């Protein structure tokens with residue numbers, strides 16, 4: 475039986491919809507007070523009233539566009555200054571799809587602002603506060619696309635690979651300081667981001683309730699990486715073992731023989 479986190483306030487980004495909305499529901503029911511962050515004030519207000527009424531928890535909203543630097547800083551300040559916050563769910567995300575060659579570069583940059591810049595800045599603010607207290611947890615929403623080559627969503631997949639890489643390394647920094655880190659890698663999950671799975675084979679689309687319940691079970695079990703749709707844990711662990719085995723071959727002061735300029739020129 476796994477232990478649950480000590481309760482405190484949970485700050486959830488992207489709480490107005492989909493995965494973030496279900497995190498809000500589950501964490502309020504577990505007994506956390508909540509700070510809900512998103513742009514859509516009306517949806518946040520409805521959710522706040524419903525959750526506060528149903529659970530008696532304190533639920534507050536911060537209406538913020540995480541693509542805007544000033545708004546990001548407001549949320550960062552709250553993470554740094556509010557001693558009650560024990561859990562950050564770094565969930566807000568955007569999917570800009572289509573071939574990169576024909577993409578609108580501003581749309582791609584806006585996605586990077588939310589998926590990479592905001593997520594990193596909020597993780598850094600939470601890390602600074604949690605390290606001071608020697609406790610707390612940061613959950614970063616990545617995707618199974620972080621491990622796949624993804625034509626037509628190349629930049630999106632790359633943002634999620636960034637989140638996975640960040641989480642791995644952040645764990646090494648924060649675990650010795652008493653702070654837990656988790657990356658959650660959803661596959662297709664029935665939310666507005668993927669048009670509720672319309673047109674996809676049903677057997678490939680997970681219900682959002684199941685996704686979040688599994689992710690929270692992974693958090694309780696202190697998993698660093700949680701892939702709710704991954705049944706064969708072994709195959710995933712082998713990938714990371716192979717990656718770790720590469721380490722001793724990745725650095726050195728001489729180029730590999732295949733890059734020997736003399737032999738290439740002679741050939």
Ligand SMILES: NC(=O)c1ccc[n+]([C@@H]2O[C@H](COP(=O)([O-])OP(=O)(O)OC[C@H]3O[C@@H](n4cnc5c(N)ncnc54)[C@H](OP(=O)(O)O)[C@@H]3O)[C@@H](O)[C@H]2O)c1
Pocket residue numbers: 487488489490491492493494511512513514515538539540541542565566567568569588615616617618659660661662663664665666667668
């Ligand atoms: N659904 C999937 O199949 C799937 C698969 C893998 C990973 N994920 C990841 O899971 C996370 C949640 O996705 P979802 O499926 O729940 O998507 P969703 O239903 O579209 O929800 C996205 C959330 O992010 C918020 N958001 C977007 N842009 C924002 C901005 N500029 N500032 C503040 N908040 C912003 C939205 O709120 P407002 O519009 O109100 O601002 C909304 O609450 C994302 O990181 C996504 O990449 C999803």
